[in-house]
Amino acid sequence: MLALDELDVPIVGAPLAGGPATVELAAAVSEAGGLGSLAGALRTPEQLEADVAALRARTARPFAVNLFEAQRRPGDPEAVARYAAALAAEGLPLGEPRHDDDRLGEKLALMVELRPPVVSFTFGCPARPTIDRLRAAGCAVWVTATTPEEAVEAAGAGADALVIQGVEAGGHRGGFDDDAPGDYGLLALLQLVDAAVAVPLVAAGGIVTGRAVAAVLAAGASAAQVGTALLRTPEAGTSAPHRAALAADGRRTGLTRAFSGRTARGIVNRFQREHADAPSAYPEVHHLTTPLRAAARVAGDAESINLWAGQAYPLAREAPAGEIVRALADEARARLRELAAGA
């Protein structure tokens, strides 16, 4: 089973489901010595199977597949209907706001068959039998936690490592319960979790520089997970208007449920501002807004799409992913040596 300290460099590529994730990006991160991730969520099992095969054709190095745990309960149908009516009144193209589990059962069976070195979960902790089944197949199981309580639960369920996600993180809050998303800053959360569990930790949230990689290692993490730092790489599938917004550097990020029905951080644009009261209903709202987001992306309209970005996004560079991973690791190593020499 892959142990975190077997990685050549302590950098994990974030899953980046919903567009930015590509086989090329995962391959570049793994080839640079880190751990690339495939987004298993928002892909069919057939697509995911093809992605794993394509990645294995590009690299013999370890990688992770990320899955979204199924939501415990559907959103409030009336709140979803109200939101759908409001968007329809704006004349926007909408999808059917259905509740589903993204064919999770099939994907889990696929993981047992394909045996990726790591299967990571967001949006919840799998039940112990699921974790045991994946581990028996040789997969290390990672679970994302945004609070100390979630970390303790996941460690108790048998997770091999925890992805500790601070509130700085771009994209979806990965915690278990969208009604109570963790609001811990990464450094506070790392301290609390480090004191509460014995499993290795991967730190996530706003890490865009090598100094921040060094910082989370100092705080007790075994690796840093970076997502926003990779969004401007040529290997990422980031859309043109999303890339332009990341490069423009002017605006704040904020938390929103407007695009997916689950709390996520993005650069605040018109859609996010105007729909601050969107309901907690994933994936209903995701399906509802899929057509309007697709249309806006084609039109190059950055004001109507999810501009996922962590709080430190203005520091994300446009460069090949492998170069970024190596630079982060080199800068972190140099910083730690410099400080130890003076300590």
Next chain:
Amino acid sequence: MLALDELDVPIVGAPLAGGPATVELAAAVSEAGGLGSLAGALRTPEQLEADVAALRARTARPFAVNLFEAQRRPGDPEAVARYAAALAAEGLPLGEPRHDDDRLGEKLALMVELRPPVVSFTFGCPARPTIDRLRAAGCAVWVTATTPEEAVEAAGAGADALVIQGVEAGGHRGGFDDDAPGDYGLLALLQLVDAAVAVPLVAAGGIVTGRAVAAVLAAGASAAQVGTALLRTPEAGTSAPHRAALAADGRRTGLTRAFSGRTARGIVNRFQREHADAPSAYPEVHHLTTPLRAAARVAGDAESINLWAGQAYPLAREAPAGEIVRALADEARARLRELAAGA
């Protein structure tokens, strides 16, 4: 003028205005090789003068005096009146919700006369002539920033160092504008500020362990400011119900204006929960709630007082302040050496 790298250990004691700050606590932090702080806010100039004299009688080492910058404008009188009426309807003892500047002008004159090694500011950036006057008297001037924009403004105004406060921090958000309090996690903010200004940085917010001290040094800070980590020391003036809440360890912290009219982080209790809509009006609301807080403290009622605490408060220990400062520094040094050896 005191430079940050002259400190024996890279630890600054937070000002902790409004009760926890004492001469004994500042002396203990400075004697341990860090930089102790006196809270100049919420004290009369006469009390502050006596505090400085008492501190100088206890230690010959450097220290800081913290002042609250005057608020740019009073709060909305109607909103304050509504809040006062709501509290009066609960039968609570109330004070006069007056707007004042805490006699800032007199305190600034006192600083020029007394020449403490550091004068630090929260709630705003002093005008350049004020900074120049303090520097001419030999005081290093520090300004608290919660956003990259505030950091750039303060550096441009001539600050010698910036206290970079992440959203994890306990007590008041120290930024310039309560209508737009910075919501950056410390690690994201440190990266952004480190890239934007050239002045030394003091990192604040949720730092309770030596590993977190090491982390902020790795991220580019010259020192860590700790507040919550000192609240349970015998030297602190922390009230008994506040100490009990910190030791109980069960509850989340949250941001509130209920006690002072300015956004601050405390352990969520009944008063904080029931007055989530308190107006932005500092110091009007501070004066308004002073009698009810005083009465509740005497009664040992932890549900009606401000339980300021950073997000990592469950890790704060009950031990002498000097021991805590030395342990934080030792643990940080050991961690950096350990990591550099493996890097």
